[in-house]
Amino acid sequence: MWVRELLWADNVSFRYAPGAPLVVDGVTVRLSDGALAGILGPNGSGKTTLLRLLSGTRRPSSGRVLLGAQPLDRLSRRDAARQIAVVPQETELAFEYRAIEIVLMGRHPHLGVFTVEGPDDVRIATEAMAATGTGHLAERPFHELSGGEKQRVVIAAALAQSAALLLLDEPTASLDLGYQLEISSLLQHLNQQRGVTMAISTHDLNLAASICRELILMRNGRVLASGPTTDVLTPDNIRRLYDVEADVQVNSETGHTTVVPVRKVVRPSSARASEGQ
Amino acid sequence: MAVGETIVTRIGWKWRPALAGLLVAVAVATGAAQPPRRIISLVPAVTEILFAIGAGPHVVAVSNYDVEPPEVRSLPTVGALLDPDTERIIAMKPDLVITYGSQDDLKTQLTRVKIPFFDYRHGGLEHIIATMRALGARTGNVNQADQAARSLQTAIDAVRQRVAGKPRPRTLLVFGREPGSLRNIYASAGRGFLHDMLVAAGGEDVLDDIDKESAHISAEIVLARPPDVIIELNAATRLNEADLKKVVDPWMRLSSVPAVKNGRVIVLTGPGMTVPGPRVAEGVEKIARALHP
């Protein structure tokens, strides 16, 4: 089957300041149309930075990111934002916006400088809220919402951006089990029903295993392994990724892969260092 | 007691014992066995008074702002109203310090080290004359102080007499303003020496009812209480035609004010106008000439 590449990071590296260490080191990522990819890795492995490079809010120090056939950094932020939407890990507001206002901010790249949101924009925002099950929260102050509600409102805002690509940075990190489940089924639904292409960075192996069709494993800014979930999510890769022995099983009922961590592997530090080479 | 002796010599034999007794009484009353010989003045106006009553030679240091009479310009300076250099003042071993009423810290310090001080506050014209006499007694210059006080009184009275019975123009006496505009007008109000000077010179203060030495007023007040004469004190020693026009020009906006309409905005130059010392006589004279040409 011929698959169009929507977003292609070609051997990108990034450091936050000259002389600082590379946070992303020679990474290549291909996101095809309709993909639901997970980016897995321990803290500080460069997941968030990679998402920033993919969304174009940061420019790679070397390498390039292509959106369709165009280099991403040639696009204005406005043009890029019409095609790529981002859900950040946390949203801290300086002022007390209502939920609907946050969602309407997603329409920003589609509006002219002096244009006020018209009925179409309101309809898109309302639909986005309905899709994330937050329609009833529209008039509530954002800061009064629970963690899961906030996250869903922010996802609605990203949906309202009407972009073909959605990049999510640890969308379930601060949520309890119930909300984690809610968000993951929402994302799966959006991907399958609306055809939104997604890349999700996460710590959560089981979330990744249950919804992502492909995985990118990152450690120390580099790609350790990538490919279809079932191929990549092996006990060996998990040990290399987290230094953890894990039990990987495929549930015959749901078809999901479950990962149960067993014990931490203690390795000599030299081995760990050489592995990063 | 050189001064005491000259007085006694002049007065003649007969009264000698009585006068000597009187002088001793004055000395005891003021608490000083010896008249002070090392005086430090922190108040420019009082420095001028000290020189006017003959105590000038005993002034050993003055404030940072003292410029009159010219003799003080070579004297050491020891701070001023807000920042008196207490250490330096004490180190100079004065036997009298002229302090301003609000210098409480300095006065406490002086009391602690037993240095006598003469406490002064600005007041009206009468107060200047009273201060002359009080300082005369305190410094052992009773006679000269009395003379200075009398000549000041005489000079002011002469002006009063001259203007008596003449119509008293309603006057605004301005002593501060933002250059080139009518912003932040400061004017003499219902009390204090500037007010007294204006009244003595035959004017009626338009801000008579404000019981303050100075008032910060808006342009509206000038329009609402239109003065017949506006006198503006300017610190410059002399203004040429162009500069004078620059100073007067902003007032022209208030053309409904009689003072402006009739060309009676008068600028009085000279830095001495705002010092409540012996030079107030000149000031009264100048204002009188401006009001009653």
Added chain:
Amino acid sequence: MSIRRRLALVLGGFAIFTAAILTWAPTVGSTAISLARAFDRSIPWESNVDAQIFFVARLPRVLAGALVGAALAAAGVVLQALLRNPLATPFTLGVSAGASLGAMLAVTMQLEFGLLGITSIPLASFAGSLLATGIVYALAASQRRGLSTNVLLLAGVTLNAFFSALILFVQYIADFAEALRAIRWMMGGLDVASYTPIVAALPFVLLAFGAFAVMPRTLNLLSIGAEAASARGVEVKTAQRVAFLSASLATGAAVSLGGPIGFIGIVVPHLVRLLVGADHRIVLPASALFGASFLVVCDLAARTVMSPLEIPVGVVTALIGGPFFLWLLVKRS
């Protein structure tokens, strides 16, 4: 209700309120005047006291108050969004301290230059505000990635303290009378008694407002974070620069016209947010309008309450603004 309709209604309401205040304010004052006489063209100007009180003493004052109030309130809104800090004021970033230093130098050194009828103090204070803006901007922009709002805040606060020390030093070495005048200037004053300084400040305020006009939706996004704003299509670097420079320009022009009048830039935006929410498309213009009427009313109090004496208008805004702000803090926490 559509968003357009809501915007129009709320801003219309604020505009009508402000217009009413601005029309009413010059008719009252420490003196009773006859408006009929003031507008009677048949009475020669030279003898029409009512007209002169209205047109020379009051109207410029009201206009200056409106301009300064609008500029400070709007600059406060912009800086609060830029710094993502509701406690930021137009004076947080050192601009007003620079302006004050300029004014202090003009007062104490008795500089008496002028340009096109504008006097030395406003000129010097505007120059001071530009200097401070330039220094803070250069420091914050030297960061590799856009303006660092942290550096902006730190540089601004430090420069503020540094300039304040210089101000004290200049006051200290100044003559007594000059120091007093300088202190008075710091309390703010709108009794301009002439249209010239207003006309002089107007282009700069308008320029800043021109920049403000394109900013509201961007400010909404900046206030949820630079990264998020960038992901929603905001050119963050450009937006931050324009926001900082225009807010500084408005502040500099306002301070050089009326002195560093406090509290407007923080009380007004907060009050407006309480009334209409956080959307900058309403908050920014509504704050400008409400800032204008708030300062005009404060100045009305300043010129009438203790008449014939003036109360410095900065004292009035602080007396009203201080308790209000504390109430707001307690209520929020």
